[in-house]
Amino acid sequence: MTLENTKAIKASDNLVMIVYGKGGxxxxxxxxxxxxxxxxDFENGTKYLGERGINADVVRMRGWFSPQDINELALLLRDHDTVVIDPLGEAMEKLIDSPNIRGKQYRxxxxxxxxxxxxxxxKQMRNFIKWLRDTGKHVIIVSHVSEISTEQGLExxxxVATKLSDEIPNMVDVISYLGIQKQGDDFVRSLFTPSQGGLFDSKDRTGRIPMVVEIGEHTGWQDLMNAMVAPSMPQPTSSPIPNQTQQEAPNTTQPPSRITVAQTTEMRSLAERMSDPAGKSYLLQKAVSGITFEEAQEIINRAKASLGV
Known part of the structure; x- marks a missing residue:
């Protein structure tokens, strides 16, 4: 057993990420x-990439991995820095239909x-994703989106299969929704990573990704890396030692427990500046919710980072 301090532990260089959204x-x-x-490629989604000038190595998967396939994949990864599962749902279907999941015990x-x-x-999907993560490569898991109408809005x-919906997100660092919208004569792609909870599946274990990041067709990854800000670190404050004849009373002021009027106003103001409809809708919805003061402040900080203010 080894004792370590968090200040000496460095974050790993590889990012494990789910990016989900509509087809196209x-x-x-x-x-x-x-x-x-x-x-x-588990659903032949890469067949037109070459015609669009996109250069990437592809393995078109007709079934789930055999032990020999895993050994061959390990060799292939030596010449790559990123491995992509595309898409998650189809990969799960091929795993479910594989010879590994047969017999009365499983059926x-x-x-x-x-x-x-x-x-x-x-177990097998969890072990596979962990194995990919432990290779030290970036891991990007692509997924389609399920849209569900609720009283709060469109979730x-x-x-992914219902019984796995709570399992997969626990294995990754980041979950972002990728949307596309028309701005004038152009179409703009944006990665949307709000605070956890609400109408979107979302996660940012790094604490460095703005709520909205606009990305180019050929520069998406680098745009995300450029947008990631350094994690904010609380700065220690020095307090003078009170003299023996005059003791100051301790500061007992506590922040409010719930979102304040000022925070609500600021969220609405930031929403007006958002070009991304998903980001605008999210801010307006949170502005009138009963979230905590801390959550509201985190949303405001991420929105400001997205807008560069």
Whole structure:
């Protein structure tokens, strides 16, 4: 057992990320812009990339990995810095249909997965993603989006088997929604990474990604890297030692527990400056919610970072 201090622990250089969105939004194109990518294409989504001037190595997956495939993948990764699973839902289907998930232990009489079968699928996918992560390469998991109408609005969730929806996000550092919108005569792609909770699946373990990042078709990864800000570190404050004859009373002022009027006003002001509809809608929705003071301030800080203010 080794004792370490957090200040001496450096974050690993590789990023494990889920990017999800509608078909045609540019998810695969974004993944292909990462450093020296190897795309594991589970639904033949890369067939037109070459015609668009995108250069990336691809393995078109017709089924799940055999032990020999894993050994060959390990060799291929020596010449690549990024590995892409595209898309997650189809990869899960091929794993579920693989010879690894057979027999009475894993299947009911009509072929559906048993509880043990779902457990084995989760175990194998979890181990595969961990193995990729531990190679030291960037890992980008591409996913389609499921849109669900609720009283709060239109939820956008990662499209994956229900029994795995809470499992996969725990394995990654970042979850971002990729959307596309028209601005004048142009179309703009944006990565949307709001605070966790609300209408979007979202996560930022790095604490460095702005809420909205506009990305180019061929420069998406570098645009994201350029937008990532240094993590904010609290600065220690020096307090004078009170003299023996006059003691100052301690400062007992506490921040409010809930979002303040000033924060609500600032969110609405920031929303007006947002060109991305998803970001604007998210800010307006949070401005009238009952979130905590700390969560509201985090949303404001991320929105300001997105706008460069």
């Amino acid at each position: 939004a540019g998810k695969t194109t974004f993944a292909a812009s990462a450093p020296r990518p190897l795309i594991l 009911t009489g009509d072929g559906a997965l048993t509880m043990a079968g779902w457990g084995e699928v989760k 956008k969730r990662i499209q």
